Amino acid sequence: MRYSYGITTALLAGGAAISLITGQPVGAQVAQNDDRLVPRAGAPASFADLTAQLQPAVVNISTRQRITVSGNPLAGTPFADLFGNQQGAPTTRQAQSLGSGFIVSADGYVVTNNHVIQPDGRAELEAVTVTMPDGTEYPAEVVGRDPQSDLAVLKISRSEPFPFVHFGDSSESRVGDWVIAIGNPFGLGGTVTSGIVSAVYRNTGAGGAYDRFIQTDASINRGNSGGPLFDMQGNVIGINNAIFSTTGGSVGIGFAIPAETAAPIIDKLIAGEEILRGYLGVRIQPMTEDLADALGLAQNRGEFVQSVQPGEPAEAAGLQAGDVVLKVDGKDVSPDQSLSFIVANIEPGRRINLEIVRDGQRRTLPATVGRRPSEEALAAQAFNPDEQNPLDAPRPGGAGLVGEALGLQVIPMTSQLGAQLGMPDVTGGLVVTAADPNSDAAAKGVQRGTVILSANNRPVTQVADLEGVIRAARAERREAVLLRVRARGGPPLSIAIRLR
Numbered sequence: 001m002r003y004s005y006g007i008t009t010a011l012l013a014g015g016a017a018i019s020l021i022t023g024q025p026v027g028a029q030v031a032q033n034d035d036r037l038v039p040r041a042g043a044p045a046s047f048a049d050l051t052a053q054l055q056p057a058v059v060n061i062s063t064r065q066r067i068t069v070s071g072n073p074l075a076g077t078p079f080a081d082l083f084g085n086q087q088g089a090p091t092t093r094q095a096q097s098l099g100s101g102f103i104v105s106a107d108g109y110v111v112t113n114n115h116v117i118q119p120d121g122r123a124e125l126e127a128v129t130v131t132m133p134d135g136t137e138y139p140a141e142v143v144g145r146d147p148q149s150d151l152a153v154l155k156i157s158r159s160e161p162f163p164f165v166h167f168g169d170s171s172e173s174r175v176g177d178w179v180i181a182i183g184n185p186f187g188l189g190g191t192v193t194s195g196i197v198s199a200v201y202r203n204t205g206a207g208g209a210y211d212r213f214i215q216t217d218a219s220i221n222r223g224n225s226g227g228p229l230f231d232m233q234g235n236v237i238g239i240n241n242a243i244f245s246t247t248g249g250s251v252g253i254g255f256a257i258p259a260e261t262a263a264p265i266i267d268k269l270i271a272g273e274e275i276l277r278g279y280l281g282v283r284i285q286p287m288t289e290d291l292a293d294a295l296g297l298a299q300n301r302g303e304f305v306q307s308v309q310p311g312e313p314a315e316a317a318g319l320q321a322g323d324v325v326l327k328v329d330g331k332d333v334s335p336d337q338s339l340s341f342i343v344a345n346i347e348p349g350r351r352i353n354l355e356i357v358r359d360g361q362r363r364t365l366p367a368t369v370g371r372r373p374s375e376e377a378l379a380a381q382a383f384n385p386d387e388q389n390p391l392d393a394p395r396p397g398g399a400g401l402v403g404e405a406l407g408l409q410v411i412p413m414t415s416q417l418g419a420q421l422g423m424p425d426v427t428g429g430l431v432v433t434a435a436d437p438n439s440d441a442a443a444k445g446v447q448r449g450t451v452i453l454s455a456n457n458r459p460v461t462q463v464a465d466l467e468g469v470i471r472a473a474r475a476e477r478r479e480a481v482l483l484r485v486r487a488r489g490g491p492p493l494s495i496a497i498r499l500r
Contacts, residue, residue: 044232047180051192054234056163057103058182058190058227060131061112061140061154066124100183100227101130101154102236106161108138109270110154111262112226113241114145117152130156133190144269148277149210150241151262152226153269165228167266168235170214170258173200181218181240181254183227193219195252201336202255203286204244209277209344212336213255214238220254229256238262278346279372281312282319284339295324297357302326303339317354317367326362327355343369401467405474405499406481407439408432412462413451421449421488428461429453429486440498446485453492454484473499 044050099116103109110130117128128140138156145152156162177197185191195218202215216229220240229238238256245251268275283306285291292299302324308314319325325333328342329352346352348371353364402408410430411417417431418424432450435442452460455469473481479499486492 044178047192047194050230050232050234051180051182054165054180054230055182055190055192056133057165058133059101059103059110060184060189061099061101061110061116061226062129062131063117063125064127064129066126098184098223099225100223100240102226102228103156103162103164104166104266105164105270108156108158108162109143110140110156111239111266112152112154113239114147114150114152116226117142117154118145118147128154130154144272146265146269146275148208149257149261149265151239151257151265151269153266165234165236167259167263168231168233168237170200170237170260173197173214173231173237175199178232179216179218179237180230181216181220181224181227181256182230183220183224183240185221185223188223195219195254198253201258203335203338204242204255209338209340210257210261212258212261212338212341213241214258216254216256217252218254219250219252221250224254235259276348277344277372278348278350278369279312280314280317280319280339280343280367281309281370282314282339283307283309284325286335286338287324295357296360297324300334302333302357313367313370317365319354319356319365319367320358322358324357325354326357327353329353344372348372400463401470402463403436405470406441406497407436407500408441408446409434410452410463410466421451423451423486423488426451426453426486428459430460430463430466439500441483441495444495444497445487446483446495446497447487449488451486452483453486456482457484470499 099112101110101112101116104111117125125142128142130138130140132138138158140154140156143153143155175197178194179197180192180194182190182192195216197214198217199213199215202213203211204213214229214237216238218229220243224240227240228236229240231237237259239259239262240254240256242255243250244253244255265275284303285306287297287299287302287304289299291297291304305314305319305321305323305325307321308319325339327333328339328346331337331342333339333342346369348369350369352367352369354367356363356365400409402410410432413426413429413431415424415427418426421431430452432446432448432452435447435450452466454460455466456473458465458469460466460469469481480496481499482494482496484492484494
């Protein structure tokens with residue numbers, strides 16, 4: 001589930017088109033050449049023929065995961081200490097997840113959402129199984145995943161070719177076009193729903209380079225994640241990804257990753273190529289009515305630069321806070337084509353021209369696109385030690401092993417973070433970005449901005465280091481770990497933190 005503005009955003013599932021025993025894709029061709037399938041005027045008389053062509057390539061995806069569970073049934077509550085030393089050892093249990101996917105090649109490459117196969121922080125992925133519409137199961141290998149775009153590719157194998165479908169051109173979609181979604185909501189098996197395109201490029205406000213979806217009123221529910229959204233020619237124009245809902249069920253506002261975004265990423269994942277994204281190093285804000293009025297600009301054009309990251313390409317190009325970026329190499333920056341999206345899809349090292357407005361005057365700034373840093377590095381750039389946002393508190397199952405065991409969210413220390421925290425001499429460790437107020441760590445003074453220098457006398461420089469200490473402590477049936485920490489303006493201290 002995703003949550004946004006207090007409205008449930010559920011993650012979905014999908015499908016694809018079919019090929020004959022020859023391995024040739026036939027769904028799209030038959031649909032294109034048979035006028036009986038899609039009348040040129042009015043609504044289709046039936047979706048049955050088109051569905052029959054497409055459904056064989058839509059699959060169910062299930063995962064088996066192993067989760068470590070605390071031996072204390074009251075762990076994480078104020079009554080956790082009631083069991084004293086009688087607490088049982090941590091145990092493991094099995095968990096499963098279900099989603100949808102679709103086959104895109106005769107040799108068995110399967111596309112789905114990354115969140116369908118990505119376990120939460122407490123779990124380890126043990127196996128992925130792909131189930132065909134006829135019930136045949138195949139073990140699947142994870143070929144590649146891209147968390148930023150929420151895409152993943154699996155591989156299944158057999159002696160004869162698989163039915164498969166092609167991506168279409170989502171840029172040709174129009175509001176009002178008929179679409180159908182095939183998937184596996186609620187584990188019911190193959191389910192088909194129909195609707196129309198409500199928006200071709202919808203920005204949900206979640207931010208990021210890939211906050212750009214096809215919106216549809218075709219009923220999409222939990223379990224539809226990773227499945228395809230088809231046009232009336234049998235082409236995949238979107239990958240079902242999320243819904244807005246007040247109830248957790250479909251209310252007619254579903255979102256799919258556009259094919260024009262997904263297809264190039266899928267090709268690179270299949271080829272085993274590294275996915276490089278462009279980067280400028282700016283914090284931006286969409287144009288609001290007040291900003292537009294204050295600057296004398298159109299509300300639906302450009303994005304406002306709030307800050308420029310030192311040492312990054314934007315600073316080298318001369319971009320400044322307060323500038324409004326109108327175009328990138330002639331492409332308009334708009335709600336449909338955000339600056340983040342345009343730049344992320346430009347190859348690092350390429351020279352571009354930024355058309356901006358500064359002090360009411362238009363200017364053109366040449367810039368060289370950089371390489372987008374890791375998510376951890378971006379989190380460090382955005383970190384404000386003085387900001388206390390309750391929404392940053394760890395969610396159960398959503399903050400990784402450190403969040404589940406200690407109630408903390410952490411990122412690696414950098415020289416930039418050290419300067420922000422007034423600790424330029426600290427070159428290692430982990431910086432706490434959020435602390436669950438109900439955790440033992442928070443009760444003992446660990447808070448946002450605290451630096452964890454070591455755990456059980458072992459230096460920690462990466463999140464994996466702290467996770468390793470936690471796993472070792474649990475394996476030895478220890479109920480706490482010893483953290484060496486340093487708060488802002490204070491000396492290093494050692495604190496024993498109980499594991500949850």
